[in-house]
Amino acid sequence: MAIETETRTGPPERSHTRVSPARAAWIGVGVVGLASLFLIRAITSKTGPWSLPNQLQDLLTLSISVIVESLPFVILGVLLSILVQVWLPDSWVMRALPRNPVLRRAAISFLGMFLPVCECGNVPLARGLLVKGFTVSESMTFLLAAPILNPITIITTHQAFGFDDGILVARLVGGFAIANILGWLFSRHPDQDSLLTSRFAAECRMPDRHEHGTSRLGSSIDLFTREAAVIMPALFIGSLLAGLVQVAVPRSVLIGLGSNPLWSVLVMMLLAFVISVCSNVDAFFILPFASTFLPGSIAAFLVFGPIIDIKMLSLMRTTFTTKTLVQLTVVVALLSALVGLVVNYVA
Amino acid sequence: MSPRHRTRRDWRRWNGIALTAATIVATVWLATTNQLLLYIHPRYIVFTVIMAAFGLVFLVASFVPRSRHGHDHDHETQDEASASSGLRRWITASATIVTAAIALALVIVPPATLTSATADQREINSTNVLDTPQSADAVAPAGASERFTVRDWASLLRQTSDPVFYSGKPADVVGFVTPDPDDPENVFYVSRFIITCCAVDAQPIGVPVYLPDWTSSFHKDDWVQVTGGFETNPSAASAQPIALVPTSTKTVQQPDEPYLY
Numbered sequence: 001m002a003i004e005t006e007t008r009t010g011p012p013e014r015s016h017t018r019v020s021p022a023r024a025a026w027i028g029v030g031v032v033g034l035a036s037l038f039l040i041r042a043i044t045s046k047t048g049p050w051s052l053p054n055q056l057q058d059l060l061t062l063s064i065s066v067i068v069e070s071l072p073f074v075i076l077g078v079l080l081s082i083l084v085q086v087w088l089p090d091s092w093v094m095r096a097l098p099r100n101p102v103l104r105r106a107a108i109s110f111l112g113m114f115l116p117v118c119e120c121g122n123v124p125l126a127r128g129l130l131v132k133g134f135t136v137s138e139s140m141t142f143l144l145a146a147p148i149l150n151p152i153t154i155i156t157t158h159q160a161f162g163f164d165d166g167i168l169v170a171r172l173v174g175g176f177a178i179a180n181i182l183g184w185l186f187s188r189h190p191d192q193d194s195l196l197t198s199r200f201a202a203e204c205r206m207p208d209r210h211e212h213g214t215s216r217l218g219s220s221i222d223l224f225t226r227e228a229a230v231i232m233p234a235l236f237i238g239s240l241l242a243g244l245v246q247v248a249v250p251r252s253v254l255i256g257l258g259s260n261p262l263w264s265v266l267v268m269m270l271l272a273f274v275i276s277v278c279s280n281v282d283a284f285f286i287l288p289f290a291s292t293f294l295p296g297s298i299a300a301f302l303v304f305g306p307i308i309d310i311k312m313l314s315l316m317r318t319t320f321t322t323k324t325l326v327q328l329t330v331v332v333a334l335l336s337a338l339v340g341l342v343v344n345y346v347a
Numbered sequence: 348m349s350p351r352h353r354t355r356r357d358w359r360r361w362n363g364i365a366l367t368a369a370t371i372v373a374t375v376w377l378a379t380t381n382q383l384l385l386y387i388h389p390r391y392i393v394f395t396v397i398m399a400a401f402g403l404v405f406l407v408a409s410f411v412p413r414s415r416h417g418h419d420h421d422h423e424t425q426d427e428a429s430a431s432s433g434l435r436r437w438i439t440a441s442a443t444i445v446t447a448a449i450a451l452a453l454v455i456v457p458p459a460t461l462t463s464a465t466a467d468q469r470e471i472n473s474t475n476v477l478d479t480p481q482s483a484d485a486v487a488p489a490g491a492s493e494r495f496t497v498r499d500w501a502s503l504l505r506q507t508s509d510p511v512f513y514s515g516k517p518a519d520v521v522g523f524v525t526p527d528p529d530d531p532e533n534v535f536y537v538s539r540f541i542i543t544c545c546a547v548d549a550q551p552i553g554v555p556v557y558l559p560d561w562t563s564s565f566h567k568d569d570w571v572q573v574t575g576g577f578e579t580n581p582s583a584a585s586a587q588p589i590a591l592v593p594t595s596t597k598t599v600q601q602p603d604e605p606y607l608y
Contacts (some may be wrong), residue, residue, distance in 0.1 A: 023411045030410030034403065037372040041454050045380070046459025054464035054568070060452055061461055065386040065546035067453070068377070071370055072398030073389070224405040229363025236366060236446040246547065248470055281388075283543040325359060 034347065055247055061218050063243035066276060066311065070120045070235055073278060077121025078227045079180040081128030082220045094133055100287075105141045108134075109176055112146030119147040119279050119306050120235065123315045124227045130319075136192040141183030144332070147279035147306035148175030157302065160283035165295035166343055167302065174303040174339035178332055182243030185331065186324075195324045197317075230318045238314030242276040245310065264297035266342035269333060279306035300340030307332050362443070365410055371402045382458050384604060387545040420444035444593060460605040461540055463525040463568050466551035471525060471536050473550075475552055492516035497539045498607050500577075500591075501552040508588040513577035518591055520554060521572045524565055530584035531558045536593070537573050542606045549606065557581050557590040565598065572599045 052060070059221065098104045115125060126143040130136065148171060161167045186195065193201045268289075277285050282305050290298055308329050316325055377383040379397050381474030387395065495503075497520050522537035540546075556573055557580055565571060573593045580590035 026411045027407055030407040033410070034368060034372060034406065037368060038376060041372055041376045044455040045457045049459060050457060056460040057459055058461050058465045060456060061386070061459055062547055063449065064453060067370060068374055068383070068386045068393070068395070069545040071374060072395045075398040075402045094513060112393050221405060221408045225364060225409040228367045229359050232363055232366040232370070233442065233446045236449045237442060240445065240449060242547070247468065275547060277544055277547060284543040285548045287543070
């Protein structure tokens with residue numbers, strides 16, 4: 001294609017340019033722009049409280065709370081994605097992994113032990129791994145396993161529950177099994193690229209970035225803005241929906257169903273879907289429910305929530321097609337319910 | 348690449364930068380004014396601020412226009428080709444408006460705590476968060492009871508409704524007013540939210556206060572300080588066996604840390 005040729009023949013010295021006056025000017029614009037945003041924020045805060053209707057105010061507070069809570073994890077995920085895509089040598093991760101597909105996916109499920117981000121940060125990271133050469137089913141295995149099989153989640157879950165009732169073990173084993181089963185299922189798909197949104201699939205087919213004479217720093221900044229452009233709108237929409245459901249559905253409706261072995265599992269999965277908290281902290285969230293709800297339902301909450309919830313579906317839609325997400329949701333829900341029922345009836 | 352396509356791509360990029368800027372500016376400002384804990388548990392503040400700082404650096408750098416090299420070769424994909432269909436265009440437009448509205452709210456709406464609407468919706472004292480061991484216990488030394496928080500009292504009230512237990516244990520609590528649904532004229536809760544992670548998981552707790560005709564002096568959501576002692580609840584309509592019967596009730600400023608942990 002014409003543009004690419006032009007790129008390759010472009011003057012190479014451009015890539016070595018340091019801070020030119022034009023760039024410094026733009027950075028100045030950036031600093032002034034952000035400073036004025038701070039100023040606006042400081043001034044408008046003096047105008048309050050606005051006495052909005054309570055429901056609207058709480059909708060806003062809840063949605064902003066989800067955004068603020070997710071933001072650091074999203075940034076961490078994007079930074080790790082930049083690290084993997086731009087700074088790590090191409091074959092570094094790839095070569096270390098086993099070649100046998102099943103073992104390879106099993107190994108990939110444990111990548112979260114070294115890249116400890118929770119689920120919202122994992123979306124940009126999984127996108128980065130896809131671009132870097134993971135197959136769709138492999139990066140999906142990572143996306144599903146990493147929020148559960150990572151040190152922070154394991155520590156917080158252990159702090160909350162210890163080894164009581166097999167909840168921690170069910171969470172880890174269940175998360176690993178579900179991620180690998182889903183990875184295997186989607187690896188059977190004849191056309192892996194068709195699982196991805198066409199926009200993202202096109203991005204994956206793009207040749208490696210920093211071969212084109214852009215500096216690594218430039219590529220990093222570029223990647224940051226592109227991931228931000230994709231993830232932030234999805235995060236905003238997901239948070240607003242999560243907030244809306246919280247304001248609209250009375251909590252008592254959910255809690256009334258807590259002690260039935262089957263219903264409690266389904267209700268907890270519904271709660272996990274609605275509440276959309278990060279896997280790093282969801283154990284603390286669910287701890288107070290542990291005495292009313294059966295252990296299996298808690299395990300189902302802790303397995304299902306990190307993989308599927310309102311916010312996550314909105315984020316994953318940036319990468320996977322709606323059809324893929326529906327299949328994913330149905331299978332993960334069935335398997336999580338199975339984990340819950342096994343714990344309820346066996347443990 | 349077509350100019351139209353380039354415009355659209357540039358627009359998407361600046362949209363992303365704007366949304367990120369709004370979120371990071373709001374977060375950093377909340378942190379500097381110590382209001383981040385209106386939204387998240389204090390244990391995440393340091394992590395949040397560090398990551399926001401990284402974000403700020405990248406944001407400033409992203410104002411530099413992209414070099415003509417690198418990836419000018421975004422493709423006109425099927426997604427975008429079909430984006431011209433009516434429904435898709437409509438969805439994209441409304442999503443843009445909604446996200447812009449949230450970004451605007453992040454920057455201009457003054458931060459606030461959750462209100463009694465959420466306390467009602469989630470039902471005060473409906474969770475078992477109160478069953479976890481608390482500092483307040485039956486053998487606390489004399490006078491210690493005045494330092495008990497709403498959470499301590501709510502937890503005790505859940506354990507025992509024996510009026511003898513509460514005699515000689517004066518209370519002094521701060522919280523916001525939520526009417527008791529069973530007897531809204533005479534009983535209200537001095538209530539607080541307990542946060543384990545962020546405001547999303549806030550669980551309302553409260554201590555019932557028996558104060559006939561309280562609505563003439565206070566409103567729903569007012570922050571009040573109530574002192575008094577616990578007695579058998581004089582209200583026949585209320586479901587609460589024990590209530591705080593105040594010797595003094597006054598409006599106070601919302602505390603710096605409105606949530607309990």
